[in-house]
Amino acid sequence: MALLDVTGVSVKFGGNMALTDVSLAVESHTITGLIGPNGAGKTTLFNVITGLQDPLRGKVAMNGINLDGFAPHDRSQRGMARTFQRIELFGSLTARENLQVGAEIKRAWDGGEVRAGDRVDSAIELIGMAPFADLRADRLTTGQARLVELGRALVTRPKVLLLDEPASGLDADETEYFAKILRGLAKVGMAVLLVEHDIPLVMKTCHTIYVLDFGKVIAVGSPAEIRQNQLVIDAYLGAPAEVEA
């Protein structure tokens, strides 16, 4: 039993199967990658895991507890957090205030056991947000905004963290910095599920990688195994020379 277990999940939109019998496990202390072409079903799987999308079949469990019937906020309360593929910050609030909103909501659910300010301060420190914490969110660079998104997930002190293309729009230095933060989160025990098209980042940070294509898991393995998998090369990665960092 892993911290997060997805078992046999299928999702149908109209006549199309967006996911077919998808199973995956995300362990504590690890970064697990989820890659595949656009439209493969990655975001849909995140929506199923977080309770925004009911599956046609299959189940999601945390610590062996079946989350069937748990609303998104129930899952958040149990230690699940996510970021969105499109940055969704409150533009007229500062970076710090965006984190405060997340922390206050969490505190209300928890009955106020941890001060929201403490959660915000420690997240700001953890991800190095201090230099831009008091700027309006709509004035931030994409790299800064992506960090604020991550910070907003972290103020809930998640056990399972789902990241939907968090490095999209980042330059090489920002991506490197992001990788360092992700490794730090895994080190302190978090289970991270990373959807990302930046293949060098995925190969460098992930312990295990799942590959989705047309809603099906076509491969699971270590970065080295995935890089050499012919199905994955044909469906997504292209020839090995193209994926070298």
Ligand SMILES: Nc1ncnc2c1ncn2[C@@H]1O[C@H](COP(=O)(O)OP(=O)(O)O)[C@@H](O)[C@H]1O
């Ligand atoms: N709400 C929806 N209604 C109908 N079809 C959808 C919906 N969300 C996603 N899809 C379809 O499901 C498939 C998987 O999409 P998505 O999960 O966004 O893929 P990915 O994140 O891997 O790019 C795509 O064919 C997409 O068009």
Ligand SMILES: [Mg+2]
């Ligand atoms: Mg997506």
